[in-house]
Each structure stands twice: as C-alpha cells, then as structure tokens.
Amino acid sequence: MDRYSHIKQIYGDELFNRMQKSKVLVVGAGGIGCELLKNLVLSGYLNIEIIDLDTIDVSNLNRQFLFRQQHVGQSKAVIAKETALRFNPAANINAHHGSIYSSEFGLDYFRQFDVVLNALDNVDARRHVNRMCLATGIVMIDGGTAGYRGQVNSYQKGLTECYECATKATQKTYAICTIRSNPSTAVHCIVWSKLLFERLFGKIDEANSISDFEILFQEKHKNSLDFARKVFEKVFVQDIKKLTELTEENADKKDTMWNSGKAPEPVPFSDETSNTNTAAAAATDDALEEQRVWSLQENISQFLSKCAALHDRKTSQQSDLSFDKDDDEALQFVTAAANLRCFNFHIKDAKSIFDTKAIAGNIVPAIATSNAVIAGMLVLELTKVISAHDSENKVSSCRTLAGYLQDPPMLKRKKAPVFAMPLPPPNPKCFVCSSNYVTVTLNAKQTKLDYFVKRVLLEKLGLREPMVYLGSKLLYEHSGDGSDDDDDEMAQVFKNNLNKNLTDLGVTDQCVLNVSDGAVDVDWSVRISHDGVLDLDEFKFEGDTESKVVAAALGEDEKKIPEEDDDDMVVWTEDEKRKAKENKQKRGLKRKRDGEEEERQSKVAKVDVVEID
Ligand SMILES: Nc1ncnc2c1ncn2[C@@H]1O[C@H](COP(=O)(O)OP(=O)(O)OP(=O)(O)O)[C@@H](O)[C@H]1O
Numbered sequence: 004m005d006r007y008s009h010i011k012q013i014y015g016d017e018l019f020n021r022m023q024k025s026k027v028l029v030v031g032a033g034g035i036g037c038e039l040l041k042n043l044v045l046s047g048y049l050n051i052e053i054i055d056l057d058t059i060d061v062s063n064l065n066r067q068f069l070f071r072q073q074h075v076g077q078s079k080a081v082i083a084k085e086t087a088l089r090f091n092p093a094a095n096i097n098a099h100h101g102s103i104y105s106s107e108f109g110l111d112y113f114r115q116f117d118v119v120l121n122a123l124d125n126v127d128a129r130r131h132v133n134r135m136c137l138a139t140g141i142v143m144i145d146g147g148t149a150g151y152r153g154q155v156n157s158y159q160k161g162l163t164e165c166y167e168c169a170t171k172a173t174q175k176t177y178a179i180c181t182i183r184s185n186p187s188t189a190v191h192c193i194v195w196s197k198l199l200f201e202r203l204f205g206k207i208d209e210a211n212s213i214s215d216f217e218i219l220f221q222e223k224h225k226n227s228l229d230f231a232r233k234v235f236e237k238v239f240v241q242d243i244k245k246l247t248e249l250t251e252e253n254a255d256k257k258d259t260m261w262n263s264g265k266a267p268e269p270v271p272f273s274d275e276t277s278n279t280n281t282a283a284a285a286a287t288d289d290a291l292e293e294q295r296v297w298s299l300q301e302n303i304s305q306f307l308s309k310c311a312a313l314h315d316r317k318t319s320q321q322s323d324l325s326f327d328k329d330d331d332e333a334l335q336f337v338t339a340a341a342n343l344r345c346f347n348f349h350i351k352d353a354k355s356i357f358d359t360k361a362i363a364g365n366i367v368p369a370i371a372t373s374n375a376v377i378a379g380m381l382v383l384e385l386t387k388v389i390s391a392h393d394s395e396n397k398v399s400s401c402r403t404l405a406g407y408l409q410d411p412p413m414l415k416r417k418k419a420p421v422f423a424m425p426l427p428p429p430n431p432k433c434f435v436c437s438s439n440y441v442t443v444t445l446n447a448k449q450t451k452l453d454y455f456v457k458r459v460l461l462e463k464l465g466l467r468e469p470m471v472y473l474g475s476k477l478l479y480e481h482s483g484d485g486s487d488d489d490d491d492e493m494a495q496v497f498k499n500n501l502n503k504n505l506t507d508l509g510v511t512d513q514c515v516l517n518v519s520d521g522a523v524d525v526d527w528s529v530r531i532s533h534d535g536v537l538d539l540d541e542f543k544f545e546g547d548t549e550s551k552v553v554a555a556a557l558g559e560d561e562k563k564i565p566e567e568d569d570d571d572m573v574v575w576t577e578d579e580k581r582k583a584k585e586n587k588q589k590r591g592l593k594r595k596r597d598g599e600e601e602e603r604q605s606k607v608a609k610v611d612v613v614e615i616d
Pocket residue numbers: 030031032033034035036054055056057062063079101102103104122123124125128369
C-alpha cells in the first residue's frame with residue numbers, strides 16, 4: 004500500500020494523475036498558507052511554487068505550525084517548503100522569498116500554472132493577483148479568514164465575477180456629524196476619541212473638524228495639567244453645553260433629535276472630581292485590570308493625567324504623535340476620552356482598556372482552526388478545477404464557500420457552519436473585468452481635478468453627474484441642481500479638491516479611479532497614466548471613448564452629448580433634474596442601507612478611517 008492509495012480510492016486514478024501533473028502557485032505562507040501547503044503535498048499535489056515576502060516572527064508560531072522557534076527571522080516561504088517536504092519528500096516545491104508584486108512574477112511567470120491559490124492577508128495583494136489571473140486567464144481560488152469567519156472563492160475570467168467585481172467591505176466609515184455631535188454607540192465615541200488624540204497631539208489635519216482648539220492652542224498654560232483641564236472643560240463640558248443650547252431652540256424636538264434618545268449632559272467637573280491621584284490608585288499589575296471598566300471618577304483622572312503626559316511628550320519631542328494601540332498612554336487617553344463621551348451622550352456601554360484596544364486597533368484574532376478549515380476547502384475547490392473536463396469552464400462545480408465556524412450561535416440555530424453558494428457571474432459594471440475601462444494619459448502633477456472632471460469626465464466620457472472615487476475615498480461628487488444643508492460641508496471639500504492637482508489628491512501614475520454617474524447609473528474605471536512631458540491642457544485617451552453613458556441613458560438612436568453653457572456645466576432639462584434628484588436620493592438610501600448592513604455585520608468594528616458619507 005503506497006502513501007496515496009486512500010486518495011486514489013477516493014478520486015480514481017485519472018484524477019489523481021491529473022493532480023500529480025498539475026502545477027499550482029500558492030501566494031502567502033502565513034496562517035492559511037502553512038495549512039494549505041501541508042494539505043497539498045499530502046493530497047498528492049507535487050508541483051508547487053510558494054511566494055511570501057515575510058520572515059518568521061515569534062507571534063506566528065502559535066498557528067503557523069510549519070515554523071519552529073529556531074526558524075524565527077528566516078524566510079517563511081523557504082522554511083514552509085523545507086518542513087512541507089518532510090510530509091512528502093516526493094513533492095517538487097519551489098520557494099520564493101519576495102513580494103508577488105515583484106517583476107519576476109510577471110504574466111509569463113503566471114502562465115505556467117493551472118491554478119493560483121491565494122493565502123494572503125490583504126486586499127491589495129489579492130487585487131494584484133486577480134488582475135494577473137484575469138490577464139492570463141488562470142483560475143484563481145482565494146481563501147481568507149477573519150476570526151471565526153472564513154471564505155473560499157473561485158474565479159475564472161468571463162465566467163464568474165472577479166475579485167473586484169463586488170466592492171469589498173472596507174474599513175467601516177461613519178458620518179462625521181454622527182461622530183462630531185450625535186454618537187449612539189461606544190464605537191462612535193472611540194472613533195471620536197482617536198480624532199481628539201490626533202487633533203491634540205498629531206499632525207493638524209484640516210479634515211479633522213471635531214472641535215476648534217485654535218484659541219486653546221494659542222493660550223498660555225501654567226503647566227501641562229492646566230492644558231489638560233482646559234481641554235477637558237472644552238470637550239466634555241462647554242462643547243456639550245453648546246449642543247444642548249442649540250436643542251433648546253428646538254424645544255419641541257428636544258431629546259428626539261439625539262441618536263441616544265436623550266439630550267447630552269456635561270461631565271460634572273470640579274476640583275474634587277479632577278483629582279488625578281485616583282489614576283495611580285487604579286493602576287495595579289493585575290492583567291485583569293485591563294478588562295475592568297473604569298468608574299466616571301477614574302475616567303476623569305485618567306483623562307487628565309494622560310492628556311498632560313502626552314502634551315509633555317509632544318512638547319519635549321517637538322514632533323507630532325500618532326495613535327498607536329500599543330502605546331499605553333495613548334490607549335489610556337483614548338479609553339478615558341471615549342468613556343467620558345459615552346457619559347455625555349448617555350451611552351451605557353463604557354469600555355475597558357482591553358476592549359478599546361481591540362476596537363481602536365482593529366484587532367481581529369487569528370484563529371488556527373478557521374485557517375485549517377479554509378485551507379482544507381481550498382484544496383477541495385482546487386481538485387474540482389483540476390478534475391474539470393471542460394477546458395473552457397473549469398469552475399463549473401466550484402462554489403463560494405462561507406464558513407461561520409464559531410459553534411455556539413450556529414448550533415443554537417441548528418445551521419450548518421459552512422454554506423455553499425453558486426459562483427456569481429461577472430459584474431458588467433466591474434471596473435476591472437468589464438469593458439468600461441479607459442486609460443487617460445496626462446500630467447498628473449499639474450492637472451487639477453477640476454480640469455479632469457470637466458474635460459475628461461463631462462466632455463470626453465459624456466458623464467453628467469460624476470462621482471470620483473480613489474479606492475473607497477470619494478474625491479468629488481457632482482452636486483446636481485442644488486445641495487441640501489447636510490451636504491454643504493462635503494461640497495466645500497469637493498470644491499477644495501477641484502483646485503488640487505491629481506498627485507496631491509493621491510492620484511498618481513497607474514492609479515485606477517472608479518467613476519460612477521448617478522444620472523445614468525453606469526460605472527467607469529479610469530486608469531491614470533502620468534506623463535510629465537505633457538502640457539497642462541493636454542491629455543490622451545485609450546479605450547472606448549464612445550459616450551456609453553449617454554447611449555445608455557437615451558437609447559442608441561437618441562445618442563447625443565448634453566449641451567454645455569459657458570461655464571462648462573451641463574444644462575439640465577426639467578426631466579433630467581428630476582432624474583438626477585431621484586438618483587441622488589436612491590444613492591443616499593443605498594448608502595444608508597449599506598451602512599446599516601455593515602453595522603449589523605461588524606461587531607468587530609473597524610474604525611480607522613472616518614469619512615463623511
Ligand atoms: N504582496 C505579498 N507578496 C507575498 N506575500 C504576501 C504579500 N502580502 C502578504 N503576504 C503574506 O501573506 C501571508 C498572510 O498570512 P497571515 O494572514 O497568517 O499573516 P501573518 O502576517 O503571518 O500573521 P498576522 O498578520 O495574523 O500576524 C503573510 O505571511 C504575508 O507575508
């Protein structure tokens with residue numbers, strides 16, 4: 004009996020031979036990658052290349068079981084290969100210590116594989132592999148875990164959606180007005196608290212508008228504690244009083260206009276309550292202390308002492324600080340400030356240091372069993388692809404597999420922990436795998452967004468109500484025929500953006516802008532190719548420059564570019580105005596729904612980015 008006899012019995016000789024002859028690329032040799040490589044060699048996959056850019060860290064050893072203490076500091080890919088060979092010495096593994104972005108792993112490199120398996124930990128690298136696989140027509144199977152959740156997705160060009168067809172859940176974003184003046188959850192308060200940290204001790208950022216500290220910054224303070232007290236008075240007492248005064252003008256709406264259901268209340272503050280010694284008394288060596296929620300009194304003293312300490316640190320270093328969850332003082336400051344804000348807004352969910360760290364630091368625990376289950380499913384999907392007899396459609400028996408591997412809630416509902424769903428078809432509006440894809444060559448260092456919007460989007464592409472995204476960041480939104488009050492703040496941001504050069508907005512060479520048109524519901528992707536030789540008013544186009552947008556809106560025979568007046572702005576007919584308004588409302592609704600869905604899904608809050616929605 005040879006080592007493969009059981010596998011041959013399950014799969015039959017023909018499939019087993021195919022498996023042995025096939026060649027697969029594994030990208031990533033971390034938590035999932037280690038499990039995957041072991042599974043592959045034990046299943047009889049012999050020709051494998053594995054790429055990882057990283058070296059082994061002590062913190063990897065608890066779950067990346069191909070690595071041992073003596074390997075710390077060495078290449079993950081190389082050691083993974085060495086250990087995996089001990090599981091099956093017949094395997095032919097090629098290990099690369101390098102990034103998948105590297106030019107040595109170009110299209111020709113990809114073409115040698117039957118399937119590419121992703122065992123990565125970030126979206127950008129996945130996007131890159133997605134594009135390489137689309138360009139070469141190679142099947143990509145992607146595995147990922149987040150705590151107890153995990154997923155396996157298979158992709159084949161033209162048959163299934165690509166990795167970028169659906170917008171991926173990005174970092175959760177919150178409306179700035181919720182954060183600034185109407186929070187309803189502890190997470191909102193932690194987001195605010197991180198902004199407060201950045202505003203007081205970090206680099207001054209004009210977008211960080213939680214409160215105005217200019218006067219306070221200009222004043223002379225007796226000492227850092229005096230500064231801390233003034234900050235306290237301002238944010239937890241005066242600003243809150245101002246908010247309630249505003250409500251009093253609307254007495255009939257008092258209470259109902261607050262997300263938390265009750266008008267906010269200043270933190271009681273006196274010489275007595277502001278005694279910073281309590282902080283010292285509260286500090287013990289006990290690790291459990293980190294999981295205890297501070298009393299109001301403790302929050303006040305912690306806030307004052309940490310605010311003073313950070314102020315001292317910033318002054319003595321003469322440089323800006325930035326929030327780091329592993330910086331104890333910063334974390335204590337953020338915890339105390341968030342809890343005091345919870346008090347202000349009657350949010351009865353103050354957090355311990357431990358919980359604040361997880362939320363503020365976006366920590367999702369890595370769980371070895373989730374990785375193991377997902378790696379197993381990756382090999383099952385791979386084997387389906389290898390077994391396919393239709394050379395055109397290799398993914399016909401593949402499924403999207405989603406695992407919810409935390410048993411208690413699943414067991415209660417008597418649901419299977421893994422769901423299989425049909426692979427979704429390509430999204431015709433995908434900016435990566437669909438045809439609405441153009442390249443614009445211009446001088447990105449000198450071209451203003453204003454020029455780009457008017458000449459390229461409105462004129463050349465015939466868009467009417469463009470929204471321009473760079474990743475998840477909205478750079479510009481056409482305001483249509485008039486904006487309501489809520490949008491004023493954003494309108495100002497967009498106006499400022501229009502006067503900036505593309506590079507200053509982060510739009511550099513080979514960036515892909517995602518542009519949608521609210522008026523007719525068509526998406527474009529516009530790849531920017533920078534050419535420093537071009538003049539300000541020059542740009543070149545590659546791709547389909549026909550105005551698909553207008554065609555889609557009016558029907559082929561009525562195709563026409565909307566007229567423009569002297570200001571280069573589109574002239575709207577009454578009907579168009581109505582349509583634009585409806586679309587805008589629809590988008591608003593959709594964003595709201597997306598927001599609610601995210602809120603529901605992610606109790607593990609990701610709070611790094613705060614954007615206006
Ligand atoms: N561009 C890339 N090229 C090659 N390998 C990459 C690239 N980006 C990420 N990786 C690798 O993908 C692996 C993902 O594994 P995993 O999610 O277990 O992350 P980790 O860094 O090992 O652990 P953790 O992040 O949980 O501490 C890592 O080993 C990482 O080095």
